[in-house]
Amino acid sequence: MSHYLDISKISIDFPTPEGPFRALDELSLRIKKGEFVSLIGHSGCGKSTVLNILAGLLQATEGGVALDGKEVNEPGPDRAVVFQNHSLLPWLTAFENVQLAVRQVFRDSMSKAEMRDWIQQNLKLVHMEHAMHKRPDELSGGMKQRVGIARALAMRPKVLLMDEPFGALDALTRAHMQDSLMEIQRDLNNTVVMITHDVDEAVLLSDRIVMMTNGPAATIGEVLNIDLPRPRNRVTLAENSDYNHFRQQVLSFLYEKQRKVVEIPREPAVDEDEAAPARGKVAGLVDRLGRRA
């Protein structure tokens, strides 16, 4: 099965008062079973749009997506999504959040006891069995995201879609979560599509990195095969020349070939930091970093 997930020439137009706005233009990508693919690009380049089309939450205007030989045209648990801000139901405990998904997917195929075991097994996988009966507001950001991942894994999806899963976490927690994800991936060998804007994360986790051009009419710029041996260790990789070469290639794509042009006022230096958020703080920072790189 070479093409497990087949994205063929998807384009999407969003209606605006000035006519349709083409966000994505003829994006094609074929993903093998068990492959870990990262989508990287600047903010607003349409990464999340691609993921939402894969999830079935958005419909492509042209082109289509096929998963395991079947067309994708509505959301479903075979394409589980890990949302950026965990999206756990705040009134349910970690266990109940996973239970909601498990009940929905395995209603007809599992007994009550089997479901309970399966929920516990998945929470154990993400090291959350100790806080199973806590509600999201009693958990830290990283823990919430772990439960979100457990919920997605518990659906036993064909593809795991992750929308900047660690974007809202601090650097140390993020590293910890990436290690956990690699560990899980070694055991389960899921097909994963992950969106990120963290270069290190992309190189460390992926089999392939798909770099997207800036919008409007965004599409794939370059694809980079990361054939680093697994298991990967972030500390030893830091001195690995291949690893640094891959990093450099992604950085050069993002900050030289696809440099995001954001105007930052030249006048008083104080103004710059105040004005930047209004225009997209991330983009502004990216630009400044890019100029330095």
Add this chain to the structure above:
Amino acid sequence: MISISQQTWLQPWIKLARGERPSEQLRALAKTLLVPLAGIAAFLLLWAVAAGQINTSLGAFPGPLDVWQQGGALLEEHAAERREEEAFYERQRERNAQRQAVDPSYQPRIFPYTGSATFIDQILTSLMTVTAGFVLASLLAIPLGILIGLSHTLYRAFNPVIQLLKPVSPLAWLPLVTMVVSAVYVSQDPLVPKSFITSMVTVMLCCLWPTVINTAVGVAGVDNDLNNVSRVLRLGWLTHVRTIVLPSAMPMMFAGLRTSLGIAWMVLIAAEMLAQSPGLGKFVWDQFQNGSSDSLSRIMVAVITIGAIGFLLDRLMLAVQSLVSWDKSADLR
């Protein structure tokens, strides 16, 4: 039902009883108890002074002391009426027993007591009417709110009508409701009196809207990510509403329910007054028509009772909310 630890005014007392830092607790007591008491005292003083200045055709406006006395008198009248009622039934039982002793084939009959409704009776009638009207309104308003909150189209369809009916005064509805109830509710042996139905329907018509609007806003404001979770899981409509929509809309819904209950209570008094249906409103009207030297004091007793019951109803809703709310840490006030 109301957990003791949540009652902030009780906490210093509890801590004082436990002997935790007495001086601090006394200061907290001064803040939570002394200041409100001073406010009440100032109000009573102002009332007493102002009352002495106003002379009506029924004598001077009643001061706090007159009202206190009449409150006691009303309670005493209630007790007397109950004694009277008890005595009435007792006399009938005795008479029946005597007649049965003479003639064993005699079928005893008990005649119902038809004394006048006391102040306490009127309070109970009002509470029953407001509860019936409010429950009926909520049963209509919550499902309607959920439906129009979930669908933009339904919202646009219903919104103009809701906005039009929302500001209508109960006094405008009352004649229509009275006529319709008279025409529709015809029965030889009615289960509940007509006047009860009229007041209940009027209350319902006026207190529907805040719950409808707040529920709709709460439902429409469900976090989009949670809606996406529901779509990915392919939750059925009912499961979606039960597990996602209702818990997220709960705080807004209760804000609406509390406003509705407040309106229901205000509307009820006006409706009873105008429709001459039994209850506190009728009590006020009767006292006004009666025009004795005690009337104004008795009306003031009713005014204070109405306020106190309104306040208690609001607290009751708050207690229900903290009971069913998933977010126990939320600051409800």
